[in-house]
Amino acid sequence: MIKYILQRLLQAIVILVGLSLLIFFIARVVPGDPARVALGSLATKEQVQRLRAELHLDKPFPVQYYFWLRGVARGDLGISLYTRRPVIQDLNDYLPATLELVFFCFLITLVVGQVTGVLAGYFRNSWFDALSRLISYGGIATPPFAVAIFLLFIFSNLLGLTPAVGRISMTLSPPPRITGFFVFDSLITGRLGLALNALSHILLPAVSLAIANLAQESRVTRSSIVDNLQKDYVAAHTVYGIPRRSIIFKYLLKPSMIPTVSIMGLDIAFIIANAFLVELVFMWPGFARYAVTVMLNKDLNAIVAVVLVIGVAFAVVNVLVDIVVSFLDPRIRLRGREE
Amino acid sequence: MADRELAPAALRRSSRRLSKGWYKFSRNRLSVVGLAIIIVISLAAIFAPYITPYPSHAGPYANFKESSQPPSAKHLFGTDTVGRDVFSRVIFGYRYSLMLAVVVISLSAPPGILLGLIAGYYQRTKLETVIMRITDIFLAVPPLILALAITALLTPNITNQMMAVSLMWWPWYCRLVYAITASLRNEYFVVEAELTGARKAHILLRSILPNCVGPILTKVTLDMGFVITLGASLSFIGLGVQPPKPGLGTMVADGAKRLPAEWWMTIFPALAIVLVILAFNLVGDGLRDMFAVEEI
Numbered sequence: 001m002i003k004y005i006l007q008r009l010l011q012a013i014v015i016l017v018g019l020s021l022l023i024f025f026i027a028r029v030v031p032g033d034p035a036r037v038a039l040g041s042l043a044t045k046e047q048v049q050r051l052r053a054e055l056h057l058d059k060p061f062p063v064q065y066y067f068w069l070r071g072v073a074r075g076d077l078g079i080s081l082y083t084r085r086p087v088i089q090d091l092n093d094y095l096p097a098t099l100e101l102v103f104f105c106f107l108i109t110l111v112v113g114q115v116t117g118v119l120a121g122y123f124r125n126s127w128f129d130a131l132s133r134l135i136s137y138g139g140i141a142t143p144p145f146a147v148a149i150f151l152l153f154i155f156s157n158l159l160g161l162t163p164a165v166g167r168i169s170m171t172l173s174p175p176p177r178i179t180g181f182f183v184f185d186s187l188i189t190g191r192l193g194l195a196l197n198a199l200s201h202i203l204l205p206a207v208s209l210a211i212a213n214l215a216q217e218s219r220v221t222r223s224s225i226v227d228n229l230q231k232d233y234v235a236a237h238t239v240y241g242i243p244r245r246s247i248i249f250k251y252l253l254k255p256s257m258i259p260t261v262s263i264m265g266l267d268i269a270f271i272i273a274n275a276f277l278v279e280l281v282f283m284w285p286g287f288a289r290y291a292v293t294v295m296l297n298k299d300l301n302a303i304v305a306v307v308l309v310i311g312v313a314f315a316v317v318n319v320l321v322d323i324v325v326s327f328l329d330p331r332i333r334l335r336g337r338e339e
Numbered sequence: 340m341a342d343r344e345l346a347p348a349a350l351r352r353s354s355r356r357l358s359k360g361w362y363k364f365s366r367n368r369l370s371v372v373g374l375a376i377i378i379v380i381s382l383a384a385i386f387a388p389y390i391t392p393y394p395s396h397a398g399p400y401a402n403f404k405e406s407s408q409p410p411s412a413k414h415l416f417g418t419d420t421v422g423r424d425v426f427s428r429v430i431f432g433y434r435y436s437l438m439l440a441v442v443v444i445s446l447s448a449p450p451g452i453l454l455g456l457i458a459g460y461y462q463r464t465k466l467e468t469v470i471m472r473i474t475d476i477f478l479a480v481p482p483l484i485l486a487l488a489i490t491a492l493l494t495p496n497i498t499n500q501m502m503a504v505s506l507m508w509w510p511w512y513c514r515l516v517y518a519i520t521a522s523l524r525n526e527y528f529v530v531e532a533e534l535t536g537a538r539k540a541h542i543l544l545r546s547i548l549p550n551c552v553g554p555i556l557t558k559v560t561l562d563m564g565f566v567i568t569l570g571a572s573l574s575f576i577g578l579g580v581q582p583p584k585p586g587l588g589t590m591v592a593d594g595a596k597r598l599p600a601e602w603w604m605t606i607f608p609a610l611a612i613v614l615v616i617l618a619f620n621l622v623g624d625g626l627r628d629m630f631a632v633e634e635i
Contacts, residue, residue, distance in 0.1 A: 014472070015472070015475050015476055015479045016479070018472065018473070018475075018476035018479075019476050019479050019480065022476055022477075023485070023488065026485075026488065026489060026492065027488070027492060030489075030492040030493055137617065137620070137621075138613075138617070140620060141564070141613055141616045141617035141620050142612075142613045142616070143568045143571055143572060143612060143613075143616070145571075145572060145575050145588075145591065146591065146609040146612055146613060149591060149595055149598070149605055149606070149609055150606075150609065152598065153598055153599060153602060153605075153606065157598055157599030157602075158599065269480065269481040270481055272481060272484075273481035273482075273483035273484055274483075276483065276484075276487070276572075276576070277572055277575060277576070280575070280576065280592075281595065291484075291487075292487070292491075292576055295487055295488055295491035295492070296491050298491070298492055303488055303491075303492070306484075306488075307480055307484055307485065307488060310480050310481070310484055311479045311480050314479060314480065314481075315479065
């Protein structure tokens with residue numbers, strides 16, 4: 001088991017190194033001088049030259065990569081040309097808001113996706129099944145930024161039920177930073193009102209982000225439940241007189257979750273990418289706007305960092321998913337032991 | 340050569356297969372609806388200059404007397420802030436969306452398929468390792484992010500957008516075809532072809548590739564939807580079709596600033612995106628059923 005996880009981790013590291021090379025390469029072969037862009041057209045040649053030297057842009061590509069890698073090993077991702085601050089500090093500021101969004105999105109996907117999927121599988125071909133199929137089709141076909149706009153229009157603009165933008169109301173001051181998640185930080189410091197306020201702000205963005213994956217999750221869980229319902233062990237349990245409800249929840253849920261959880265690992269990449277767009281709609285002060293800004297400003301260090309952060313998140317979640325799946329599926333867990 | 344001599348019989352066989360395929364496909368009513376939607380949208384997009392009520396509105400046109408009009412008989416989807424007909428612009432927007440999808444898939448599928456065939460055939464060789472690890476690297480971040488980075492680093496416009504998305508898209512085909520090829524690698528018909536001394540190109544393209552056609556076609560159809568979503572997303576951020584040209588994503592983004600009072604500027608283009616993606620998904624599902632052998 002441990003060997004398996006280590007193997008997966010090693011694989012992930014190799015891929016990340018490759019990814020850093022790829023993005024590093026792309027960022028440097030494109031036309032245009034990043035130093036010139038950063039300093040503006042008014043800067044003198046000498047100033048541009050000095051910045052190029054500072055960024056090692058005047059050296060050959062492998063040397064640039066070496067300097068960058070050495071920095072990363074020390075936890076230094078370089079200086080952002082756009083914000084003129086260490087990139088790591090920028091990430092530290094912007095990332096928690098996005099992580100909070102992704103976390104709530106995951107929570108909604110997992111809970112609602114499982115529940116509706118199990119119900120649709122259990123009451124197969126009922127009106128609930130038909131309804132969930134209809135919603136799933138819509139959810140899969142609607143790009144998250146469109147979902148966000150529809151939800152914003154209906155719930156904030158027309159019905160006035162939820163606040164439209166931001167993480168908390170403008171009049172309130174944010175909670176002290178402990179986890180970086182506003183909802184949890186306000187709960188920890190005992191400010192229930194602020195927590196509810198933050199929750200009401202995160203609801204729509206998180207739902208917009210969740211819907212596409214939720215729809216897929218629900219369908220996969222449904223077909224998995226339907227598949228497993230036809231297995232011999234379910235027939236055996238039924239013959240033993242075990243009530244159907246406990247067959248579902250005690251015996252069926254765990255194997256049926258395996259494909260769902262595996263898919264979630266792949267989905268995380270899309271959730272992060274879509275968070276970019278949803279954040280723009282709801283003016284969520286997160287990673288996305290920072291990422292878009294630095295990309296438009298050809299901010300080399302920041303772009304490489306942004307892409308890598310996403311790559312790392314993707315890799316970490318997938319290793320975690322592998323671990324969870326191996327706990328759910330004894331065949332994977334025990335395979336290592338037999339060898 | 341042999342094929343050509345047998346042409347009439349082969350033709351009959353393929354036409355029979357076609358009608359059988361259509362029967363399977365059309366059993367799913369929704370897929371037929373999806374196909375109809377795609378045909379209508381494609382025709383509308385191709386003939387946009389002739390069928391839209393205000394073709395000139397797809398460019399730098401302005402008429403402030405007509406600005407921000409709500410939907411009416413004259414302007415089906417209303418007008419935007421400078422008085423351009425939103426309906427006409429949506430139809431022209433479909434042009435860019437469909438063009439992007441067609442170009443991206445025709446640029447990225449062939450190399451992806453070829454690399455997948457090679458990696459799947461030469462299993463446990465350096466070639467496989469190199470191809471599949473590179474594929475993994477490209478798949479390690481969502482295509483939107485890398486496409487975003489590349490388009491932003493170059494100049495944001497539709498050509499660069501097509502290049503960036505194509506560059507991100509081949510690994511998906513590579514992985515799909517790799518999996519199928521790997522599973523067929525040791526089947527008798529492949530081994531037989533090897534024993535008769537067939538050239539590698541023949542084995543890959545004539546023995547193995549035909550078995551990948553179903554999944555590839557299904558993927559192409561579903562990908563049309565995905566690429567359109569990706570393109571709309573990039574345009575939404577401002578990195579796709581540049582104004583005054585009408586991109587669906589651009590229109591949604593511009594209109595969103597006018598919510599809720601002037602809702603038609605953003606809601607109609609957004610619905611237009613949903614419609615075309617839904618249609619491709621429905622057809623993709625139908626194709627999947629059509630090519631599924633084991634399912635009844």
